[in-house]
Each structure stands twice: as structure tokens, then as C-alpha cells.
Amino acid sequence: MTDRFANAYSKGPALVCFITAGDGDTAANLDALVAGGADVIELGMPFTDPMADGGAIQAANLRSLGKGTTTKDVLAIAAGFRARHPEVPLVLMGYANPMVHRGSDWFAAEAARAGVDGVICVDIPPEEDAELGPALRNAGIDVIRLATPTTDAKRLPAVLAGSGGFLYYVSVAGITGKQQAAQASIEDAVAKLKAATDLPVAVGFGVRTPEQAEAIARVADGVVVGSALVDIVGRDGANAPAALKEFTAALATAVHTAREPAL
Amino acid sequence: MTDLVNSFRTQPDAEGHFGQFGGRYVAETLMPLILDLEAEYRAAKADPAFKAQFDHLMKHYVGRPSPLYYAERLTDHFRKSAPDGKGPKIYFKREELNHTGAHKINNCIGQILLAIRMGKTRIIAETGAGQHGVATATVAARFGLPCTIFMGAKDVERQKPNVFRMKLLGAEVQPVTSGAQTLKDAMNEALRDWVANVHDTFYIIGTAAGPHPYPELVRDFQSVIGTEARAQILEAEGRLPDLLIAPVGGGSNAIGLFHPFLDDAQVAMIGTEAAGHGLDKEHAASLAGGSPGILHGNKTYLLQDEDGQITEAHSISAGLDYPGIGPEHSWLHEIGRASYLPITDDEALEAFQLCCKLEGIIPALESAHALAALPHKVAEYGEDQIVIVNLSGRGDKDIFTVADAMGVAM
Numbered sequence: 246m247t248d249r250f251a252n253a254y255s256k257g258p259a260l261v262c263f264i265t266a267g268d269g270d271t272a273a274n275l276d277a278l279v280a281g282g283a284d285v286i287e288l289g290m291p292f293t294d295p296m297a298d299g300g301a302i303q304a305a306n307l308r309s310l311g312k313g314t315t316t317k318d319v320l321a322i323a324a325g326f327r328a329r330h331p332e333v334p335l336v337l338m339g340y341a342n343p344m345v346h347r348g349s350d351w352f353a354a355e356a357a358r359a360g361v362d363g364v365i366c367v368d369i370p371p372e373e374d375a376e377l378g379p380a381l382r383n384a385g386i387d388v389i390r391l392a393t394p395t396t397d398a399k400r401l402p403a404v405l406a407g408s409g410g411f412l413y414y415v416s417v418a419g420i421t422g423k424q425q426a427a428q429a430s431i432e433d434a435v436a437k438l439k440a441a442t443d444l445p446v447a448v449g450f451g452v453r454t455p456e457q458a459e460a461i462a463r464v465a466d467g468v469v470v471g472s473a474l475v476d477i478v479g480r481d482g483a484n485a486p487a488a489l490k491e492f493t494a495a496l497a498t499a500v501h502t503a504r505e506p507a508l
Numbered sequence: 509m510t511d512l513v514n515s516f517r518t519q520p521d522a523e524g525h526f527g528q529f530g531g532r533y534v535a536e537t538l539m540p541l542i543l544d545l546e547a548e549y550r551a552a553k554a555d556p557a558f559k560a561q562f563d564h565l566m567k568h569y570v571g572r573p574s575p576l577y578y579a580e581r582l583t584d585h586f587r588k589s590a591p592d593g594k595g596p597k598i599y600f601k602r603e604e605l606n607h608t609g610a611h612k613i614n615n616c617i618g619q620i621l622l623a624i625r626m627g628k629t630r631i632i633a634e635t636g637a638g639q640h641g642v643a644t645a646t647v648a649a650r651f652g653l654p655c656t657i658f659m660g661a662k663d664v665e666r667q668k669p670n671v672f673r674m675k676l677l678g679a680e681v682q683p684v685t686s687g688a689q690t691l692k693d694a695m696n697e698a699l700r701d702w703v704a705n706v707h708d709t710f711y712i713i714g715t716a717a718g719p720h721p722y723p724e725l726v727r728d729f730q731s732v733i734g735t736e737a738r739a740q741i742l743e744a745e746g747r748l749p750d751l752l753i754a755p756v757g758g759g760s761n762a763i764g765l766f767h768p769f770l771d772d773a774q775v776a777m778i779g780t781e782a783a784g785h786g787l788d789k790e791h792a793a794s795l796a797g798g799s800p801g802i803l804h805g806n807k808t809y810l811l812q813d814e815d816g817q818i819t820e821a822h823s824i825s826a827g828l829d830y831p832g833i834g835p836e837h838s839w840l841h842e843i844g845r846a847s848y849l850p851i852t853d854d855e856a857l858e859a860f861q862l863c864c865k866l867e868g869i870i871p872a873l874e875s876a877h878a879l880a881a882l883p884h885k886v887a888e889y890g891e892d893q894i895v896i897v898n899l900s901g902r903g904d905k906d907i908f909t910v911a912d913a914m915g916v917a918m
Contacts, residue, residue, distance in 0.1 A: 292817065293819075294687070294692065294696050294803060294804075296535070303686060307686075307687075310817065316815045341802040342803060342817075342818070346801060346812070346814075346815060368534055368802065370533075370535070370539045372523065372532050372539065373532060373533055390536070391536040392536065393535075393537040395537050395538075395540045395706060396536060396539075396540065397540060400539070404536065415536070415537065417704075418537050418706055419537075419704035420703060420704060423704070
């Protein structure tokens, strides 16, 4: 695990914020997330066929690609972020084809050079790790894996093998931005995952309000919010940074104070 | 005796790879289900009762075996323009005579039997031209399971008769408005539905593509085509054919015809890809105009740009309008066991009309792409040689598209 992840998750529950690269003024939007209190940034790499995403992030992918965003642009956004925010962990999240198209070694080297700490590749399960995993680990980048409600105890060791940074628990069997799982099932799942790994466990999919984030932060090491932020970018365009900062601040307060005793 | 070490028929490996192609590139949520499906498929394959049920339905419900028909007038037509002694005997494998009018039903019967074995109670599928959607809606009706078909909104518009057929059969047709609103987008949406409903839903994928074990099981169910054709040509001619021709979108009918012949070294194979307006313009020829990549659960040849973004395909045939191809075809292409020929919209339209006039058979535009390979190849084969063309589907669904292309108002 890179030091940045260790630091981010050492101070209590962390807020993990996702937006899509190239959608709106991404540099300004990322700065707003950090100013609002985000502890970890996930930067989405746009793809023409975002099969695991719901309407909000699908639309963000298309807006970004429609403006001509290239892989080079995404890496430049990452490098710019790293220069401005030396301490905040940065994750690239996306689909396999844009990541492996020029070769996994090329992608891993460029991502490392841009200061990326971890990569989430939605459609490379542990069974296909050889496609990208070794290249990333060799470049010092954590392979962040997803665990889901369908990942049973028998399968979990395979998911954890070779994974780093944190474990991303997808709380619902489904696509991003839709319904949220019942709190009880999240608590149960997180407890099982934490018993199996020392990695921090962050929970995402369907988290749209500070109240939801707070409830999850009581049991998990991190809370991931994506679609709700991406919706703000889509809605406010060039004016998004102000609204992003305000909403992120509300989320961050909820997450960071979740474990304080009620007054 | 087949030498298994050197056999072309032992793919994929245990991880679902055909050489470097295939595999299981899916979200974690789907992985456990894909592994269950594989285990269930292995068990079904070893179960004589499963095979007996499949064979029974193939015979009494689908109407198999489909005939192998000597296309005498088409043979004569090509001999007239061929050099002396050239112009092979042309046979059609008549998959268009199957129930629902195409080869698609073979696979749907197999997959719905698997769905029932797995205790799944809801069926989903993607469709392009609507043939797979109709075949899926058909088996869902036959077995009393609710069924949702995802279809690009553009395809819903250009394939209205099939949309109505699906609805008559009790299926819900869900128009997909994302992307280019064609087959690729329908498949994305079907995957999104599946991932949210893994507990009760079986996804009947329509072609020999997607994550392992789909390419293998679809091929196995479709191999009834080649197994029959092999026995039929031996009975009719006492020898194996010299050339097989089949159209390739995802390539399930082609792999179904080819696979039982792969170890017969004397049998050449050509898959015809949709070259649309031409390879330098909009097309759907992923082997001729694409490169290896990862999409929809498998590694295979794809139409993509320099960043690995998937580019839009074009073909006059909605069933071939897809920017990828089944992984086993990518492998057969790379090792050279089969060759692949791009056929343009115009060539397919010409072959379509020729087949109507000379043989009294209206072929699907997909199948017309296979027929259009004949003018490229007949001069290379002697009169004593044999070509089998897979007539994968009937063309009733395409008459509006063809009329439009011919400038006929209907």
C-alpha cells in the first residue's frame, strides 16, 4: 500500500470521491472535492461502453468523450492533480480496454509517472489479473479490487490476492448510482471482509446523501460517492466547483464525525 | 483417429481462452454466476438426459435436421462465367428453414434448458436484427418464463416486424437509447440488467461471444449445423466438402458450421465479415479493420480507436452491425485455420437478389454476405469440388431494408 493510502485511512473513516475525467473543468472540480474534505480521489477514465455504470456515470462518460477526451488527457489531469495535491491518494477507475490498449506496461508506467496510487479496473476480475495486475504492481501501483454481495467466502481469498490500497465493497449487486443496500447487510458484509483482510474497506454504489454516508462510516473505513457528484458536474457545468465543494463538505462532515458519540 | 494434441477442436482451455482470446472479463458481481454457469454446463454436457431433451426439441420443435440442398441453378450460373472446368457444386445448409427462421433457435433451446437446470426464473437477451430476440422470446414462451429483450432504439425502428413478433410471443422489448442505439448498446444494457438481477435471471447471449463459458456453449449448441452438414454431404457426395462459407457477425452460425470440420485439413473455411460501405469507410469488419481488445466479457478483435475506445460499426445487415467478433474466430484467424473475407453492403444486396431469382429462396441479409463470397471464390474451385454455404436465416425480415436500398417504395 502506498503511504498516501495508509495516511488517508489512518485518521478514521475516509471520504472517497469519484468524478469522470474530462467531464467539465476536471482540475477545478477535483480541487473543489479536496477543498470540501475528500480524503481519496477516484478519477474515472471515460469509456464508450461503461457496462457497470448507471445513467449518471454513463452520461458523464459520453459528455467527456464527446469533448474529445483522450487517454493522454486523463493522464495529464492526474499529473496536474498530483502536482497540486502531493498528499491526496489518487485512483484511476475505468474499464479494461482503454487501460490495456497500448500495453499494460505502458499504462502502468504512465500512470505511475502521473502520480497515480491505485487502479480499479471494473472488468478485470482476479481470474484475468495477468492482463494488467503484474504491470501495475511492478510500477508500484495498487490494484484495488471490488468485492460484491455475490463474492462468497470461498471466492474472497482470490479477490484479496494481489490486491492493495483498499478493498472496495460494492454494496449492491447492480450498477452505479441506483439503489442503496440495507444498512444491516452492509454492516454484516463489512464485518466479514474486515475479518479476512487488513486492507481498509470502503463501501460504495448508491450512496447519495450525507445521512447514508454517515451510517456507512460508522462501520466501514471509507465511503465512496460517485453518481451524486457526477450529477452535479452534469447539472452545473462550469459552475460545478462551488456546488461540489459544498456537497463534499457535507459528506465529509458526516463521514468524519460518524463515530463521535452523539451529544 | 483425431490426434488431440494437434486438434483444433480442443479449445478453449480451462480458463476459457482460445489462444490469447476469450477469457472472463466481467465485473466481480458476475464472476460467481459465470463460474456457476460453467459448472452447470459441464454437468449438463455429461448428462445423457440433457442431450436427449435437447435432441428431442431440435427434432420436434425446431424441425431438424435442416436440409443440405444442392443449389443447382446457382451452380450453373457461376459455371457460365468461370474458366473451363471451374465452378464447384454449391450446397446450401438450410438453417433458414428452422422454426423462427434462422440458426439462432439452436442456441436458445440449449441455453433455456440450462437456465431451467439452474433454477433461474427470468430470461433476458440482447438482439440486433431481432432474430435472436425472436428466438429467445420463442423459447421463453415455450417454457413459460418471463422474458425481457434489450434492443437498440435504432434497431427497434428498422426491425418493426420482429419487434411485434417478440411482443406477440409475450416478451417485453426494452428499447435502448444509449450510444449508437444498436446491438453493442443493447448488450451493455442487458449486462446492466443482469448484474442487478443475478439471483433469478439467466442471460441468453445470442452469439458465440461474451465471457467464458458462453463462446464455448453457444458453439457447442450451434455445432449441430456442422455435425449434420458433415453427415449429409458424406451421404450425398461420399466425400467431404472443399470449402465452407458462412457469414460472421459474432459468428455463432459460422463456428457452428466450422467446428465439426476443423480437423479435416482438406476443408477450407471462409467467414464473411460485413464491410459495410467499404473498409475505408463505415463497416463492421472487426478482423479486417480492427485489432485485439477487451469488450463485453472477452478479448477479441474489435473496431476501436488509438485509445481503445470502441468505434461504431455499420452494416446494412442489423445482425452483423457489431464492432466485435466471437473469440474463437479471432483465434482461427490468427492461426490461419479459417480465413475471413470482407463483403460490402452492395455485394450482399446483389447476392441477395441473385439467390431470390435463381433459387427461389429469400436469404437473410446476413446469409447474403456469405453468398456474396461465391463470385470471389468459384474460379478457384473445380467442377468436381464442393462448397457448402450456410444459409443462416431467411430474409423476410429484410425486405423493407432491401426495398429501400433498391429505391422501391413499399
